[in-house]
Amino acid sequence: EIVLTQSPGTLSLSPGERATLSCRASQSISSSYLAWYQQKPGQAPRLLIFGASSRATGIPDRFSGSGSGTDFTLTISRLEPEDFAVYYCQQYGSSPLYTFGQGTKLEIK
């Protein structure tokens, strides 16, 4: 069973700073099937990145994804106030078919 571990659990930064979020898989996964989501309180998750590095429709270019194998990264180049939320990585393909990481909370410092 594949496990996705996100770090850090909580990240405290200020608007304008750069955020780097990590997602590590317990076994190698295909980059084609690694995604990132943003979730704000009381809302459904929103797809940000699919295929490890492709931005979903309407996602600002300050969001970028990278990585391969077992290590993946979501970078927010310059934080805006609306970016403070919880972020999840997710994989498709290994058992269980879909798996989410436990989330990283990005909070205002």
Add this chain to the structure above:
Amino acid sequence: QVQLQESGPGLVKPSETLSLTCAVSGYSISSGFDWGWIRQPPGKGLEWIGSIHHSGSTYYNPSLKSRVTISIDTSKNQFSLKLSSVTAADTAVYYCAWYKSAFDYWGQGTRVTVSS
């Protein structure tokens, strides 16, 4: 624009079966891709429950497989979730979602509480 909307009882008694439906608009459910259910217990992360391919093939999370049934109704353009023998641990917000390149579109979620 694809839209998904969950519906079903907000309160279910322990040991009973939780039943939810996801109505899809803006896309024909029989045209392709996977349709899934994901849940989120209060204050916790996301857990994939299971998915159904437009062809009718189903895939379940092994941790829930013995209690889950997902079905599709192409005539109504909707798919459904049944989770049997529920306990308080099944209390969560339940989301339906469409998997194309990832979980591209999500419903707003429906809160289900398991309590007598």
